[in-house]
Amino acid sequence: MGDPREPPEGGPEGGSGNEDEYRSVVFDESFVRAARIQELSARERLGSGYGRATRPRLGLGGLGSVPRQAIALLLLIVVAFAAAVYFGISSPTRGGSRPAGSQLTVSLMALSPTSPVLPAADPANPFAGLPAGYGDGRAGLAVPAGAATAHYTKIEVARALDTVQSYLVVSALAPSTLIKGDTGAVRDFVTAGQLAQFDQSVAAPRDDRHHAATGWMVRFDPAHTVLATDTVKVAGSMRVDEADDGALQVTTDHTFVYALQAEGAAASAPVTVLSVRRELRFEFDRAELAASQLRLVDAAVQTGPAACDTPQTTYLQPLLATVGGTKPPAPPAVDPGSHSVPAWQLCGVLAGG
Incomplete structure (x- = not known):
């Protein structure tokens, strides 16, 4: 009986029938991140409307694996923060807003x-x-x-x-x-x-x-x-x-x-x-x-x-x-020790x- 790990028809001609010849190629994490294309998931392929299997990866270095929606949100936060800092520092009316408790x-x-x-x-x-x-x-x-x-x-x-x-x-x-x-x-x-x-x-x-x-x-x-x-x-x-x-x-x-x-x-x-x-x-x-x-x-x-x-x-x-x-009335005497007035x-x- 043959080796259960081999195909029924036997190993390919001229081949070893095992993975020894591919062990010199290492697909580590850095290699995957450096790829210029990325394979779509099954759900993404079904929803794309035209059967595309891959998409180009954004050339953002270490951010290349981050979803584009997350990057857009991050950029939006950075822009909003920068605007708040700019207007808070440079606006000439920063102190001129009406105080909520301002009293006469x-x-x-x-x-x-x-x-x-x-x-x-x-x-x-x-x-x-x-x-x-x-x-x-x-x-x-x-x-x-x-x-x-x-x-x-x-x-x-x-x-x-x-x-x-x-x-x-x-x-x-x-x-x-x-x-x-x-x-x-x-x-x-x-x-x-x-x-x-x-x-x-x-x-x-x-x-x-x-x-x-x-x-x-x-x-x-x-x-x-x-x-x-x-x-x-x-x-x-x-x-x-x-x-x-x-x-x-x-x-x-x-x-x-x-x-x-x-x-x-x-x-x-x-x-x-x-x-x-x-x-x-x-x-x-x-x-x-x-x-x-x-x-x-x-x-x-x-x-x-x-x-x-x-x-x-x-x-x-x-x-x-x-x-x-x-005739004016005499001014009242003031006692600085009295706190009644x-x-x-x-x-x-x-x-x-």
Whole structure:
């Protein structure tokens, strides 16, 4: 009986009938990877539609055995990562995005006179005693010419200044805001991230440094105060720079002077001249610039003549003059050892008062 390892017809002529003659050829892994063609699997041949048995191998060296889908995915990840790094480093607005928790911080200071509050000498010209440099309303805002900053163009800076100017007009010059209780025109300028804070400040003002309505706007209680004239005198300045986080920043410092009378008084009643200094800091990202909206970050407000112990959070409440002069109440004593009163509740002495 023949060797079961041999074919029934016997070994081929001239051959050894075994694999000894092929043992010198070694098909190791490196040889297979170096092949320029690759045999398709049975499933791939059936699905190819034209019976092709092989495909060319990609000339990627050590990656030649990696499926093309995996290589495409790898390249996609590399490109996405490179784009993220590039835009994260080079984008000029990387710090200018609106902070989710950005809040307005308000500092209010009443300025108490040391002598009785006297009415304007000439009710028809209540601002006669002001020093030079005050303009009428918008003209006194002294808006500078816009100049480009490191990351914002001249056009973007000019848009920011125009938005701030318009905000100052509606928040400190418009009679509808000053004495008629309108808040909608001011609200229209507030960026979306601060709307909730603004609405809370109007609906429930409180002296917690974040929710004083008078931090957002100048307003007087219409039940007690009216404007003797719609003219408001203004002096001050604006400054443009960039915040540490890359946002465009506009800082304003203006003194607004109002002529006021008691509500219901005759036209010849005493006129009180009230000064309100507002130092405000605004920030913008490009979305806010495009929408003509702003972030009011800080507001420092000084108002006088006013009584130290009169709340100023809902309305600014001046000491109104009478014919013989209104004597101011004595400022309350401050005990630095007592923590019952917040440390930020400040009062100053009105110069020349």
